[in-house]
Amino acid sequence: MWPVVRETFPAWSAHFESRLGFLFLDVKGLVSTGVGILLEPLSLALGLPWRRPDGSLASAAEIADAWNEVKARQDLAEEGGGHFAGLTTLRLSDDDVDAITLRKLDEVEAELRARFPAWERWPADAQLGTLSMAWAMGAGFRFPHWEAAVERLDFDSAAAESHMSEEGQNESFRRRNAANAILFRNAARVVAEGLPRDVLVNVPGLPGPHGSAGGGGIGRALGALVLVGLVGAAAWYATRGA
Numbered sequence: 001m002w003p004v005v006r007e008t009f010p011a012w013s014a015h016f017e018s019r020l021g022f023l024f025l026d027v028k029g030l031v032s033t034g035v036g037i038l039l040e041p042l043s044l045a046l047g048l049p050w051r052r053p054d055g056s057l058a059s060a061a062e063i064a065d066a067w068n069e070v071k072a073r074q075d076l077a078e079e080g081g082g083h084f085a086g087l088t089t090l091r092l093s094d095d096d097v098d099a100i101t102l103r104k105l106d107e108v109e110a111e112l113r114a115r116f117p118a119w120e121r122w123p124a125d126a127q128l129g130t131l132s133m134a135w136a137m138g139a140g141f142r143f144p145h146w147e148a149a150v151e152r153l154d155f156d157s158a159a160a161e162s163h164m165s166e167e168g169q170n171e172s173f174r175r176r177n178a179a180n181a182i183l184f185r186n187a188a189r190v191v192a193e194g195l196p197r198d199v200l201v202n203v204p205g206l207p208g209p210h211g212s213a214g215g216g217g218i219g220r221a222l223g224a225l226v227l228v229g230l231v232g233a234a235a236w237y238a239t240r241g242a
Contacts, residue, residue, distance in 0.1 A: 001109050002124040002198045005131065010035060010101045012128065013135055016176040021092040023070040024081035031071050032081070034097045036135065037104055042067050048100065050090040058090050066090045105131065111139035116150065123190035123197045126155055129162065129183030132176060136164060153191055159184035 010019075017036030023045070026032045031039045039045040045067045050058040058066075066088040076083045092100070112134060113119045119127070130150070134141060146161035159181045166174050186201040195201065 024084035029077040123187040126187035155188035
């Protein structure tokens, strides 16, 4: 994936998933952590560096106890991840949340790259939109009309075919759908106008520079500006039903 996509994704997805360093249930009652990272079966949670309040590493038994305690609270599944904050005391550090997010992102991207031979030539916006869909549904999701559109680099059609079912989902999922559509339309603009493919396009009507593929603080700052623009535009887009 383009560097700016990898750099931007954690903050992008956190807007829709929240960013939590403890165990919680998603809306489907599945144990998760971080930026919507599923931890089922239990073995996935056991492999993470959970820490006690004093900063020491938790034992496997303590992790299993916490996991089972959270899993048992299905009554809180639709209340939001924040409601699980006081349920257990084990935590992941901010650095660990970043690390597992990027590790999972790389795994998802590897599967998508294998599925789509032209992946590395896609505009950054198309990569980010596709990763967003895969994060929500799994990298093996099947949208035949969408797949046909992206394979012929028809990202306008991909925008129309990218809509994920919102049944049983929350408002943030609906906002993700709207934002994904904007990303694919941005990608269509990149292809049509011959714009650089390794940057994120500004959302039409919003000020600010393009995203940067560069690293370091400048790249992070520009990525944050792009994120704010995308999120704001998603809300604008949703209210107009475009």
